[in-house]
Each structure stands twice: as C-alpha cells, then as structure tokens.
Amino acid sequence: MKILTLNTRSWVDGNKEQLPILAAEIAKEDYDVIALQEVNQSKDATEAYLDGFYCPTLTDAAIKADNFALKLVEALQVKDKEYYWSWSFCHYGYEPFEEGVALLSKEPMIAKDYVVTETEDYKADHGRRILVGLTAGDGQLIQVVSGHFDWWQEHFASEWQKTLVDVGTEHALIVAGDFNEPAQGPGYQLILASSDLQDAFTAAKERYGEFTVPGEIAGWEGDKEAKRVDYVFADANFEVLSYEVTFDGKKAPQISDHYGVSAVIRFKE
Structure with a gap:
C-alpha cells in the first residue's frame, strides 16, 4: 500500500497551481490512501452536490462547493483516478x-469523525477532530486516521489519548497527519510509549x-530549525518498505x- 499525508494549507495563499500539481502527482504515484490536513x-460558499464517492460522517458542517478535497477528487476523476473520500x-x-x-x-470507506479536544468551541484554533476511515488495503480491512493535532504545550497529550480510545484495536491501524510535534519530543515519545505504532521513518x-518543515512557518514563528512534524505511523501488523519526503521542491514541487x-507499507507475512 502506498500512503500519502500532506498539510495542504489549501486556498489560504491563493496558489492556483496547488490543486493541479497535487492531482497530477497523486495520479502519477497512484497512492492507495491519502490523508490531508488544513483542507x-x-x-459562504454554496452547498455542494455530492456523488456516491463521498463517504459521510456525522460532522456538523456541510460540504461546500469549493471544498478542497471535493475539488481534488473531481480533478482526479478527469485523470481517470477515482477515490472514495470524506x-x-x-x-x-x-x-x-x-x-x-x-x-x-x-477502496470504499466507512468514515467516522471524533472530537478529540476538550473544547467544543470551533471558533477557536484549538478545536480538533480526527477523521477515521475503515477501508481495505492489500485485501484486508484497515483503519486509517487523518489528524491535525495541537502543540504539546496546549492539548496534545489529551488529544492523543482520546484518539487511542476512539480508534480502538479491532482493525490494523495507520495514523497519519500533522502532529505539531518534532521527532523525539515529549509528544512523539508518548505516541510510541502508549501504542504499538511504529514511525515509518525509523x-x-x-x-x-x-x-x-524547512524552518519558520505559521505556528512556529522564530523557529528556523528544520523539523519533522508530519508522520505516517503504522501498527505492528505492518512492515514499512520505504519512507519518502515529497512536495519538497525536489521530489515534487x-x-x-x-x-x-x-x-509504502504491507501486511507482515
């Protein structure tokens, strides 16, 4: 299985080339599962018309016509690449x-989402949910999580513990996303200590x-050090064949x- 995770920061910077570049790379690399954040x-956009490839959750916001994930799926359909999505x-x-x-x-997907923060105030930057998809990979059921977690000094620990409760242990698990936590930091250590998840990089x-992250970005003002805060974690059911940074200006724009x-991961034999 080929997995991609990316914090897209979609629409914010007015980059009109972002969507076609992302669609072209997904079509070329033929990813099986994709986790996206800041989607x-x-x-004020109008509500979208959704076809059978959309997998609904109980989320309390309607899908709008300019939803970045919707526009990405439509761009992929033009390239004869069809994805179920949520x-x-x-x-x-x-x-x-x-x-x-x-x-x-x-593959078809049953999608659920869970509030993992202590606040229900979604006007606040710290309102966070995880999106969980039950789908298939290598012919077996897998549970995939896309998450965008808070900083360690804010709510990371409680968000992570809530995530473990919500996803459970019934199915093989992959957790991907923007963790806002540098490798080897306290949140990273908590992930490894509290689960059987393995970091795809290591x-x-x-x-x-x-x-x-090459240096200073929003949320990391004044921190010019390159850091690893986006991860693919896979549980002990899997072996990791390869790890690759992409959309870095070298491997892809x-x-x-x-x-x-x-x-690239596969079930252990």
Whole structure:
C-alpha cells in the first residue's frame, strides 16, 4: 500500500497551481490512501452536490462547493483516478475558511469523525477532530486516521489519548497527519510509549529525506530549525518498505508550507 499525508494549507495563499500539481502527482504515484490536513472551504460558499464517492460522517458542517478535497477528487476523476473520500470540519482557521481534515481511498470507506479536544468551541484554533476511515488495503480491512493535532504545550497529550480510545484495536491501524510535534519530543515519545505504532521513518528499509518543515512557518514563528512534524505511523501488523519526503521542491514541487510524506507499507507475512 502506498500512503500519502500532506498539510495542504489549501486556498489560504491563493496558489492556483496547488490543486493541479497535487492531482497530477497523486495520479502519477497512484497512492492507495491519502490523508490531508488544513483542507479548507469557504464559509459562504454554496452547498455542494455530492456523488456516491463521498463517504459521510456525522460532522456538523456541510460540504461546500469549493471544498478542497471535493475539488481534488473531481480533478482526479478527469485523470481517470477515482477515490472514495470524506472530510471533517475541525475549526474556523484562516478567515474566511472552515478548516478540516480529509481522507481519500481507492477502496470504499466507512468514515467516522471524533472530537478529540476538550473544547467544543470551533471558533477557536484549538478545536480538533480526527477523521477515521475503515477501508481495505492489500485485501484486508484497515483503519486509517487523518489528524491535525495541537502543540504539546496546549492539548496534545489529551488529544492523543482520546484518539487511542476512539480508534480502538479491532482493525490494523495507520495514523497519519500533522502532529505539531518534532521527532523525539515529549509528544512523539508518548505516541510510541502508549501504542504499538511504529514511525515509518525509523522503520523503513529505504528512506529519501527526513524533515517535513524547512524552518519558520505559521505556528512556529522564530523557529528556523528544520523539523519533522508530519508522520505516517503504522501498527505492528505492518512492515514499512520505504519512507519518502515529497512536495519538497525536489521530489515534487513544493505546494504548501509543509512537505508531504509518502510511505509504502504491507501486511507482515
């Protein structure tokens, strides 16, 4: 299975090339499952018409016509690539957008979303949800999570513990996204200590690149150090064949303030 995660920062910077570049790379690389964060839609856009590839959750925000995940799926359909998909509203991010997380899967998906923060105030930046998709990979059921977690000094620990409760242990698990937590930091150590999840970077037999944030970005003002805050974690059911940083301006054009992470994993024999 080929997995991609990317914090898209979609629509915020007015980058009109972001969507076609992302669609072209997804079509070329033929990812099986894609986890996206900062997937935005305009507050005032009209409600979208959704076809059978949309997998609904109980989220309390309607899908708008300019939802970035919707537009991406439509761009992929033009390229004869069809993905089932879902989106969950997290909070009001950069004005005038509703920000969320998304999942795309080649296989049909049952989608659920869960509030993992202690607050229900989605006007606050700290309103967070995870999006969980039950789908298939390598012919077996898998549970995939797209998450955009808070900083350690805010609510990371409680959000992570709530995530573990919500996803459970019934199915093989992959958790991907923007964790706002540098490798080897206290949140990273908590992930490894509280679960059987393995970091695709450290577990991979082959690697290209490491860092996913080149320096200072929004939320990391004044921090010019390159860091790894975007991850693909896979549980003990899987072995990780490769880890690759992409959308870094080298492997693929940079289209966000974060780089993407691609991992190839398979069920252990």
